[in-house]
Amino acid sequence: MIKVLYFARLRETLGMSCEEIDCTPDTATVASLMGLLSTRGDVWQQEFDGCRPLRAAVNQTLAPNSATIKAGDEVAFFPPVTGG
Amino acid sequence: MKWRFSRQSPEVRDGLGAHMTVRVQIEDFDAGAEINRMRLNRPDTGAVAAFVGQVRDLNDGAHVTAMTLEHYPGMTEKALESIVDQARQRWDIFDALVVHRVGTLHPTDQIVLVVVSGAHRGEAFSACEFIMDYLKTEAPFWKKEQTPVGERWVEAKSSDDSARERWTGNQPENPT
Numbered sequence: 001m002i003k004v005l006y007f008a009r010l011r012e013t014l015g016m017s018c019e020e021i022d023c024t025p026d027t028a029t030v031a032s033l034m035g036l037l038s039t040r041g042d043v044w045q046q047e048f049d050g051c052r053p054l055r056a057a058v059n060q061t062l063a064p065n066s067a068t069i070k071a072g073d074e075v076a077f078f079p080p081v082t083g084g
Numbered sequence: 085m086k087w088r089f090s091r092q093s094p095e096v097r098d099g100l101g102a103h104m105t106v107r108v109q110i111e112d113f114d115a116g117a118e119i120n121r122m123r124l125n126r127p128d129t130g131a132v133a134a135f136v137g138q139v140r141d142l143n144d145g146a147h148v149t150a151m152t153l154e155h156y157p158g159m160t161e162k163a164l165e166s167i168v169d170q171a172r173q174r175w176d177i178f179d180a181l182v183v184h185r186v187g188t189l190h191p192t193d194q195i196v197l198v199v200v201s202g203a204h205r206g207e208a209f210s211a212c213e214f215i216m217d218y219l220k221t222e223a224p225f226w227k228k229e230q231t232p233v234g235e236r237w238v239e240a241k242s243s244d245d246s247a248r249e250r251w252t253g254n255q256p257e258n259p260t
Contacts, residue, residue: 008154008226009237053240060159062222076156076224080240083153083184083225084137084196084216 002027002069007078010054013043023071030056031065033075053080105180106164108155110187115197122179122201129178133208134199135216141191143238146231153186153195156224160184167218171200174214175207182215184225214251220244 001020011017021027026036034056038048046052057076058067069075107113115136123132139151168180183197198215202208227238 005156007156007224008228057156057159057224060156060162062163076159078156078224079226079237081221081224082227082238082240083155083223084220 001071002033003074004033005074005076007076009079010047010077013047015043023069027069029065029069030058030063030067030075033069034065034077047077054078055080105182106161106168107181107183108157108160108164108186109183110185112185112194113183113197115194115199118181118183118197118199122181122199125201126178128203129201130203131205131208132199132201133205133212134197135212136194137196137216139189139191139193139195143229146229146233146236148191148229148231150188150190150230152188152228152230154226154228155184155186159224163223164219167215167222170218171211171214175202175211177202177207177211180211180215182219184219184223186225217244217247217251221248 001022003018004021005018006014006016021033021036024036025032027033034048034050034054038045047054055078056063056065056067057078058069059074060076115134119132119134123129139148141148164182164184168182171177171180178201179199180201181197181199185193185195189195196216196219198212198219200208200212200215202211221240221244229236229238
């Protein structure tokens with residue numbers, strides 16, 4: 001299993017802040033996980049089809065789409081940050 | 085030269101105040117008290133640079149009545165500590181403090197405080213600005229504004245990316 005978190009605009013649009021997803025070949029990288037989430041359609045497709053600016057973190061560190069994911073990892077998706 | 089409080093001495097550095105602090109909190113902060121604490125922390129301090137960010141009542145042409153700041157607990161602290169650590173590796177600073185508020189804030193409320201101390205102003209100024217530029221682009225905070233026409237998520241600005249990028253170039257960065 002991997003833990004997936006959503007923040008800010010994504011959390012509101014998707015109506016979800018956290019879920020657990022079984023490990024499959026589709027969850028091997030950030031990019032493939034985004035592809036899997038996009039197949040849920042509707043707002044998921046809007047957020048994860050690569051058209052909207054999106055950032056990812058693996059185990060609480062910013063990660064590129066090529067980053068690998070393994071069982072037990074915490075993956076987060078969120079819009080570009082706007083603090084300070 | 086070997087001074088008792090030599091900046092190059094790791095044992096002095098570790099013993100006398102190389103404590104980095106990062107705080108994420110709902111409560112307000114007292115910038116003056118934090119500056120004084122750092123200023124008095126070690127007697128070889130010659131410069132303290134500080135930045136305070138506050139809520140504006142106008143953003144992108146709209147009146148802002150309130151703002152809610154969300155963050156990613158756990159990653160936020162790690163990201164801020166990493167940014168402070170990078171600043172410490174680049175400049176010979178003594179101490180650094182980052183305080184960032186979350187929750188609902190109103191115009192003129194303080195949002196963020198960065199305080200950096202060093203022997204001279206060059207390191208302190210540069211490290212303070214570096215920490216803010218990286219915080220704006222890497223620390224997981226998100227602002228949602230309340231305006232008279234409804235709520236909206238603040239969009240990230242390309243100017244913030246540009247501000248960060250200038251630290252990765254080859255231009256001189258430490259005007260001491």
